[in-house]
Amino acid sequence: MAITNSKTTAVPIAKGTARKHRVTKELLRIIRPGCIAVIDHDDLDDLAAEGLIAAGVTCVVNAGQTMTGTAPVTGPLLLLERGVPVMEIEGSALSFINDDEELTVTAESITAGKRTIPCAAFTRERWLYFYKQAHHGHHERLREFIDNTLAYADKEKDLVLKPLYCPELRVRLEGRHVLVVTRGRDYKQDLAALNGYIEAYAPVFVGVDGGADALLEQGYRPDLIIGDMDSASDRALRCGAELVVHAYPDGEAPGLGRIRKLGLEAAVLSSCGTSEDIALLLAYDHQCEKIVTVGGHSHMFDFLEKGRKGMGSTVLVRMKIGSKLTDAKGIALLNCGLDKRLRKQALWKKASWKQAARSLLRKLRISKT
Template sequence: MAVSKRHSLQHSKVTKGIAQADRLTKRLLMHISPGSVAVIHHDDLDELAADGLIQAGVRAVINAGQTMSGKTPGYGPLLLLKSGIPIVEIEPIWFPMILNHKELMINNDEIVVGDELIIPCNVFTIEKWLHLNTSAQNFLHEQLREFIDNTLAYAQLEKEVVLRPLQCLEMSTVLAGRHVLIVVRGREYKEDLAALSGYIRRQHPVLIGVDGGADALLEQGYVPDIIIGDMDSVSDSALHCGAELIVHAYNNGEAPGMERLEAMGLHAVSLSSYGTSEDMALLLSYDHQCEQIVTVGLHSSMYDFLEKGRQGMGSTILVRMKVGDKLTDAKGIARLTEAQRDSN
């Protein structure tokens, strides 16, 4: 791996900025500065990550992952490009070479880092997005077949675990007989949460933020009662808001998220559960005898799960079946509310 010397640049389109890097895009978004160049390692860049990068005001994105594989349709890259944020791709081997807070310059097919390191790159264009997105759309039928097979296989393995009541004896927040609002940072979660302001004002539900969903609640002026998840995409300020903290543990009892909370001096409990943290929040609410569950931003379609890199949703299907009599999914309610307003 040779290191090239700086040489005269012949290209006309140049982007300069300070690099801020993290292999986890959601973790980078918690501390990235406006005007920075985001350096990520993100395969099939999803809409939520793209929206976060846009909101963060990044100047450009350098991706050491495959921005689009051509297997999954995705609009994240298109959102960035339409917002005027260029995307360039580099080989993964170069990722460690771009250190945080290093000044760099992107010049179409190369990145100049500091005074002497030059890294080759490829520009991700709208034309490339169109080609790969079309390929993914043509592949969708086969994707659906594989997704259904995986979902059914995992559902068979997990059905007994999902049926078993999930209890957290150390939890002090009372859920029995109350409405529960579970917020996840899924597609259009901000608009849907805003549309529920009247419901929240009338019912005073228990507010549960699943990881970054806690920040979504705080952004709308609400303080979460409970934060559930791996604790890898929730901000420090949200963790300090006074909510009860429940760390999603693996089936063997390991809870990597506890390390972060302990380092911050925060008390938390760990709870083992199959499936996603969203599934755990649903089961916990249901098995603690809540009256009604309303959800915002939950991942519920094949497209949602493929964006998250999951090849099936066995536990999620089973959980939705179990809690269905109490479940109201508010996904898209903002659009319905707007349509109703327009018709009037």
């Protein structure tokens, strides 16, 4: 790739201030409307795309592979359908774009100061090609995913065989319903569809990192926030919830630094597995009555989108807590479909009743004559 000092005369696709971060969810905390998002993100997932759209970016410049052909992600398509161009650059070019620098993006290049960086548009045709490729290679990917899952399940089985060690919590979980919200596909819609359940059972609200913000957006205050604290907003962390930082098995807890910078306190829980796994086990080991999950990760593509090549701990955790677990994934879609079906049935019954009435009237007229 050649970085030149020549100026381009091509028609600009987008102009704006660059906001740059290798971790997309970190970028979403600092980006402003009208900016150009500069990221390094392989297999751009739906959540990242939805976040970029909500942030009001005018263009996405990606130094990663927007799609690798491994996972059938639809994030790039979401951006394109909203009119947000997605431009790809080579990974080494990321260092030639500075944060807060004015960029001019054309179909073939990006002008940053006096530098011109080659780029290529990620199109709907490319999305369809990689999407089909991911589905065609499904069986081989599944084989690799199963092998990886089994290997890690053997290493991580102590996660479920032994109770979690955690400092005493202020929040009481024993005998109560616990609603665990994770930033997974359709998590906001599914949470909104649970209003009736929440009113009836008044569950303990547990936000797994960014899931805490979803609770706040629906008008619920999290009772407990668990995770490595990299995607929950400052507002969520300061909402008064009890905080539990998920640390690595060796005790290292990168998220604790952020908590201390905010002047907050948190318990630290060291364990392998995902933060979602830890939240579920914590509720189970504290003798809760029922666990309802929203936005949970449950299948291969969920994990591939997140860069995880197996789900050993997740399989084990669900084996342990399965008797208490209810997954609300897709409940909004089901409710919408059920509402439509009931409306159709009501219309059909109404139409059938009218038809029967007309038929009866015709018979009465005939009999009178």
